[in-house]
Amino acid sequence: MTSTSDRRIAAQIAAHESWANTTNRTARTAPARAALDQKFLDQANGNPVRAAHFRAAHYKRLALKSAQARRKAREAAEAELSDAGGPDAA
DSSP states (O other), rough: OOOOOHHHHHHHHHHHHHHHHHHHHHHHHHHHHHHHOOOOOOOHTTTTHHHHHHHHHHHHHHHHHHHHHHHHHHHHHHHHHHHTOOTTOO
């Protein structure tokens, strides 16, 4: 039986090999991009201007989550360093 980390690494290897064998990356991802565009258009009841706003909000939401995760990781690293008596420890 393989561990979860072994399966994850095997999946990562397979993904890298798959992308290495992909000659046209744009064509490979086109269906997913079209589906996402359609999702926003459906959400906007076919209105392309509203769809653009839904798309912008989606990406801003992702950026916010990313910034929050980076901040949380930085604060955790600073706390660990401080607990270990790092350079900023008082």
